[in-house]
């Protein structure tokens with residue numbers, strides 16, 4: 576199963592053009608959903624207006640090489656390792672889900688566009704990365720959803736309570752999980768049985784929900800967060816600090832209570 580390209584098996588009954596058109600449709604859905612979100616929330620306009628305003632209180636003019644250095648450090652730390660989430664399980668779960676998704680999507684695109692003829696010989700690397708990515712996403716996303724999301728972790732809500740904010744993480748987990756099960760069932764060579772077709776249908780539906788739901792879900796944070804991290808670090812380097820006061824130059828004294836429990840009441 577792990578070394579077999581499921582899309583090449585699917586190509587025995589479905590034209591590769593159909594699969595490729597589906598991927599293109601998903602990309603279009605991301606673009607449309609994100610643009611609608613930007614227009615509706617006016618967040619990008621706010622972001623640039625705020626950055627312009629903050630620039631006025633800059634105490635230092637950054638040279639191009641200083642800006643490049645700040646941006647590179649942000650990419651390596653804040654973005655590639657989501658350092659915003661601190662050290663601990665929240666960050667590990669996010670990294671599993673983030674890199675899992677990147678592997679799963681990259682594997683899907685390469686296998687669908689380069690090796691989706693039933694006669695094509697897919698290098699084992701791609702199906703292995705695709706399956707590994709799906710497992711990482713299910714583990715990271717499941718860990719987050721069952722144990723770490725704020726309403727369960729801090730607000731004592733039961734794990735089965737589902738709200739609109741869960742759309743992104745649940746659709747992400749569903750698309751990876753149904754993809755994995757579909758691939759497993761294909762590998763059993765069930766012939767004309769219905770099992771693999773049901774999971775193929777669920778795989779398609781969960782992708783439609785994931786990519787069609789960009790406007791309503793947290794999907795677009797993967798574009799906004801990197802931009803916000805770069806702006807925040809540039810504002811720190813040029814002294815404008817987004818018009819926030821500097822950190823107090825005094826010892827941190829929060830009383831003994833601070834050590835009794837992890838900070839988890841948001």
Ligand code: HEM
Pocket residue numbers: 653654657659660665669672673674676677716719724725740741743744747793796797800801804
């Ligand atoms: C392929 C890229 C990414 C994927 C698949 C992904 C996935 C996720 C998921 C599933 C969640 C949980 C959403 C929820 O609250 O229900 C999440 C939250 C979050 N993501 Fe991402 N993400 C990606 C990229 C990024 C990047 C690039 C950053 C930062 C630079 C980032 C920062 C965050 C933060 C700060 C949270 C909130 C975490 C929390 O509440 O514990 N993400 N992400």
